[in-house]
Amino acid sequence: MSVEVRNITKKFGSFVALENINLTAPDGDLVALLGPSGSGKTTLLRIIAGLESFESVSGADILFRGVSVVGDRLSERRVGFVFQHYALFRRHTVYGNIAFGLKVRRGKERLSSRAIRERVMKLIHLVQLDGLELRYPDQLSGGQRQRVALARALAIEPQFLLLDEPFGALDSRVRQNLRRWLRRMHDEIKLTSIFVTHDQEEALELADRIVVMNKGRVEQEGTPTEVFHNPKNEFVMDFLGNVNLFHGRIESGRVFLEQSGIIANVDDRKRFFVRPHEIELVPDNIDNAGLPAKIKRVQLAGAIVKVELTSIENNEIFVEMSHEKYAVHKFQNGDSVFVVPKNSIVFPEDYSI
């Protein structure tokens, strides 16, 4: 089931939390709303759920499978919502929490208690909580609570699933496991899902599509590959991973980085954005394309080698390379080297980080 948001604006007093948001979550996709805190992503999620109102400007609408749901009662929307801190019913057991949505059904929709039991036990098995059904939320670990919240949302057979910072409150190990588990489960049940996160790694790893938000606006929308490799602006570039900023100019198709002593024509001056893994370090300045810098710290522990440098202008530069590549020169702290960007992105100058 596809979800569509059209022209949504939200104000809290004079503060504009969301400004004319348009986005679509295609059927069966796992979509990430990615942005720093205060970017409006949780507000947007709550508006889609129906927990929050929005400004009634013309054209403002929320559609499920092409049909507007704005007038619908919340209970009729059948949206599965997983809250940031789970919001489990503390006086109900795991079983009671998951069964809740089925027990409050009235009339024709009501299931027999045996049918409820069957479905709840199936969900408990799905989220790997077998044997814990009589525990109370405060007797569970964070990861277990998260899975109860998920099972509870799935119990009502929602049309789609909304998750607010689903892994925010967990430690990194549990988070990684749960992330992969959620991705697998999504691949199995193919439920359209939208989740909010401020963690770009989480979004890149988990999502089919990423919506990058900032200050109540959508900066870019696309697949993880698109937003990572073709960022539309400096904000997206910066938010999706570490990035180095250089000033310089382009002369007959070649990049010349600015260094102290060489003052370029101001009109030609451009800002170059370079990811840490797209920089090479060389001992000699062949072709004059490099920028002199001093090595401040080399971190060898990990899958890749991370090198921190300072330029002559005292700017920090981050470089990442494989252990094989590092083995060629084996730079040490204090070594003077030259920084050569292999790939850089230039944005129009109307924007700043």
Next chain:
Amino acid sequence: MTSKIAPVILILLTFFYLGLFLVLPLAAIFVEAFRKGFAVYLNSFNDEYAWSAIRLTLLTAGIAVPLNVIFGVVAAWCITKFEFWGKNILITLIDLPFAVSPVIAGLVFVLIFGRQTFFGEWLLAHNIKIIFATPGLVLATIFVTFPFVVRELIPLMQEQGVLEEEAAVMLGAGGWDIFWRVTFPNIKWGLLYGVILCNARAMGEFGAVSVVSGHIRGETNTIPLYIQTVYDGYAAGASAFAMATLLAALALITLIIKSIIEWKEKRRER
């Protein structure tokens, strides 16, 4: 060394203070009540007016407490779960009975429903008695005990927030299910605590009730008023103290229930 002596002194001082001002008077009531023997004590209740006072007290509390419980839950629910205009005014008003002297509270009802007023004339013409009758006692008691339940619930419900209720809404629950399955289980101990405090005050209230009662023996005397009448009047002594033991016992039972609730809450939180 001093750090060990100081706490001991302070603790002893506290116990002495409590003993002098709280335990001693309470003990005195029982001592006085039983001074002439258990038979005399029992005989004090062998009095039509005494029984009438007990019945009236139970009736008054029986009406005032449930009404304040219903209002208290509704008001606390509104105040903590919704945003609306005039919320702060409502919160301030709820505290009014705590701020106003009970005598003034009683007087207000006399002024509203008394004979001299427009209301009073209308009531008189329709043969409805409020002042110097049971309805007046109930009204005064409701006024005085009004804040107990709400005051107990608001901080509790504020702390719990609205997340569980929102989760229930998303799962398709209506207002009724949300209250009984989510909100009520979360507040039930706090509510019970508020109820027993409200009840203790409702049964023991003297000031406001005294003003609207008129002290008509066998008709408008609640237990506290009866005690005063008896003590001031002809059969002073044991009889007044015997009735006072009832209120004292009520206080002790209230404290015991309160302790049990607190103990249960603590155990649950562990």
